[in-house]
Amino acid sequence: YxxxxxxxxxxxxxxxxxxxxxxxxxxxxxxxxxxxxxxxxxxxxxxxxxxxxxxxxxxxxxxxxxxxxxxxxxxxxxxxxxxxxxxxxxxxxxxxxxxxxxxxxxxxxxxxxxxxxxxxxxxxxxxSLSDLGLITKEGADKIYVFANSIKTAQPVNGVNVSIYSANNQLLGTASTNAQGVAELAYSKKDFAGFRPAMVIAKTADDFNYLPFNNTRVNTSRFEVGGKRSNPSGLDAFVYAERDIYRPGEKINFSVIIRDRQWKNPGDIPIKLKFLMPNGKELKTFRKNLNEEGSLEANVDINVTAITGGYSLEVYTSNDILLATKSFSVEEFVPDRIRVSTKLDKTALKPGETSKLSINAMNFFGPPAANRKYETEIQVKQKSFAPEKFAGYEFTLANQNSFFDKLVKEGTTDDQGNAAEDYVVPASYTDKGVLQTNFYTTVFDETGRPVSRVSSADIFTQDIFYGIKYDWFFYYPLNQPVKFQLVSVNRDGNAVNSTSRIEVIKHEYRTVLTKSGSYFRYDSQKEDKVMIDHQVTVGNNTMYSYVPRSPGDYEIRIYRPGANSYVSRSFYSYGAWGGNNNSFEVNNEGNIEIEANKKSYLAGETVTALFKTPFNGKMLVTVETD
Structure with a gap:
């Protein structure tokens, strides 16, 4: 073009x-x-x-x-x-x-x-030598065409738009309005040749076309999923007492039905199918909803029923699937021995030693003497979230997922006792909180395992810093951006401490490079330190920073001398002062969307930041299924 x-x-x-x-x-x-x-x-x-x-x-x-x-x-x-x-x-x-x-x-x-x-x-x-820029959106029974000037990005009024099918037949015509939008209604036919294949746009002195075969946006890499409404317009919610049962028990469950407006659909029949693990139907029955739009039922599981995964399917009267609920039916074999484990310390520091005591007893008998056991010690990252400071983020941003494992084996003594010592490596420093799980398995006389687990926390640092999250990610230029900071000890109590605070601006050098016969955008990230100083942080300390240029920012809080930090990213925006270094762009020129919140209630306003590879006009649509 x-x-x-x-x-x-x-x-x-x-x-x-x-x-x-x-x-x-x-x-x-x-x-x-x-x-x-x-x-x-x-x-x-x-x-x-x-x-x-x-x-x-x-x-x-x-x-x-x-x-x-x-x-x-x-x-x-x-x-x-x-x-x-x-x-x-x-x-x-x-x-x-x-x-x-x-x-x-x-x-x-x-x-x-x-x-x-x-x-x-x-x-x-x-x-195609044209100033008509075209974007086409194909719906279930309508096609929307957006026509804008390529040079000025302004909408073009009065463009004659025609839609042609794959067999080169005219499906419909329309003209764009003052907003540059043309809406064409068409009816789908059973023949494959009548699927939309091309848009042609014409004015008195201009002409352009948009073939669908090589211009269609591939959505497989984007989050375009979500809840899809079924043809009935109803939603079903299935609730049960629990998810696992034994043969011979009764499964009691309840089903609630609502329409798209969250209203009671009234007294309508519902079909229920209960399927066995082999796919065969155990029971099929119909019930009508009560005045609250719900129903209750139960299914008896025979004592000789096969074990495995069962499923309950809820259908409308015309066999439209509304919901599926899974259950498990399993046998239970009691243990022959009782195993207990106990740690002498539940909170550790690097260099300290913890002792694990193991005791195995036969049920209704003597101690489980001379039984082989195995203890697997697993160390992994654990989130630190003090109850007094809910809403604060204490996770270290630059820590990769941490995992360590140690296996020890032995045999219980004449009293069924055993002990294992674990020394915390001194190298575990400035890694936040680590959770150490001691998985102990004792084998009975038949070789059947009986397992228990005990846990202890390793605090690799004395002070933990947190940043409060309010779910706002971008702020106006030249206005203070305020962050609530806190410093706590391992018990979650606020303490005063000296921290090192950095404010980083991420700049991106974006160039258009050629790869084979295609062009792609390539962004290389560069970190620019805006502020680096030491600040005393205590209980709900307020820290302010004023961004002077648009871009992608990050605030980092370190313990002096440490390389690990807690961070929070934010964006600053304005009507002036930005350039193509302010934000990273997708390497294929796609637009990325950052919403100010993760979820919204009815009546709330969505504020979104759009990161684009270049200046121009952007088409934004809000869609459902």
Whole structure:
């Protein structure tokens, strides 16, 4: 696509080709789908090369065996490569200097550049010379077309829009309004050829097209999921006493039905199916909803029932699935021995030792003497969340997931006792809180395992810093951004301590690079330290920072001398002062959306920050299924 209001330059890469031939063809409006699907090969009026038998030479000609022509050559010229102006590593070819000899016929252009001597050295492109920028949104029974000027990004009124199907049939027409929006209603047909395939937009002096096959946005990498409404418009919620049962027990459950407006649908019949693990139906029955839009039922599980995963399916009377609830039916075999474990310390520091005491007893008998046991000690990261400071984030931002494991084996003594010592490595420093789980397994005389677990916390630092989260992520320029900070000990009590605070601005150097035949945006992150100083932090200490330029910021709180920190990211925005270094852009030029909250209640306002790769006009739609 090339703007009709721009300079109309095309960059070409020509290497070791002293002279090229330029061939420009016009592809007519009614042949656009065919040319996109099967390609186009122009028929030059005076070919330079011929094959040995004097016949068709190859790629550049539509075969002489057919009268079908998708377009006509409107311009041919041999050009000295040195006459083309340089542009970086390439050269510029200006389209505006070539006259269109068929201006009355709407269409797009096909440009071929080939070597005069070696005709197989070539490249070609379809070029639409237009100022009409098009975005199409296809719905269930409507198609919305948004037309804006490519140069000014302003909506274009009065654009005649046509929708064509894959079999090149006209599905509908409409005109854009003052907002540049055209709405076309169409009815889907059972034939595959009538699916929408192309949009054509025309004004008195402009023309553009949008083929769906190579311009459709792939949504597989985006979060476009969510709850999908079924054709009945009803939602079902299934509740049970628990999720696991034994053979011979009774499963009691309740089902509540609501419509899309969260209203009681009234007295309607509901079908219930209870499926066994092998997929067969254990029970199927119908019940009507009561005056509250709910029902209660139960299913008896036979004592000889197979074990495994059962499921309850809720259907409407016309067999539309509303909800599924899973249950487990399992046998229970009692243990032969009783195992207990106990730690002498539940809170540890680096370098300290903890002792695990193990005791195994036979049920209704003597101690489980000379039984083999195995103790696996697992150390992993644990979140630190003091109850007195709910809403504060204490997680270390630059800590990778931590995991360590140690296995010890032994045999119980004559009294069924055993003990294991664990020394906390001195290297566990400034890692926050680590949880140490002691998984002990004692094997009975048949080899059947009986397991128990005991846990202890390792506090790798004396002071923990927290930042309160209010779920606001971006703030205006030149106004104080306030953060509530707290310093606590391992018991969760506030203490005064000296901290090191940094404010970092993330800047991004974004360039457009070529990868093969595609262009992509590449952002490289650079951290700029705005503030680095020491601050005394205690109970609900308020810290302020005034951002002076738009961008992506991060506040970090360190313990002096440590490399680990607690951080919070935020954005600053304004109507001026920003540049293309302010935000990172997606490497494919996509737009990223940051909402000011994770969830909203009815009646609340959503405030969103859109990170775009360049300045311009943006189309935002709010959709449901």
């Amino acid at each position: 090339l703007s009709k209001q721009g300079s109309k330059n095309i960059e070409v890469q020509i290497t070791n080709v002293p002279k090229v031939k330029l061939v420009i063809s016009k592809i007519y409006e009614n042949n656009l789908l065919m040319s996109q699907r099967y390609g186009y090969y122009p028929r030059e009026t005076s070919p330079t090369h011929a094959s040995y038998d004097g016949g068709y030479e190859g790629d550049y000609y539509e075969g002489d065996y057919t009268d079908v022509m998708l377009g006509d050559v409107i311009y041919e010229k041999e050009i000295d490569t040195r006459s083309l102006p340089k542009s970086g590593a390439g050269r510029l070819l200006n389209i505006s200097q070539f006259e269109d000899r068929l201006p009355d016929f709407k269409g797009v252009y096909h440009v071929v550049i080939r070597s005069v001597e070696d005709y197989w050295v070539k490249d070609s492109r379809f070029i």
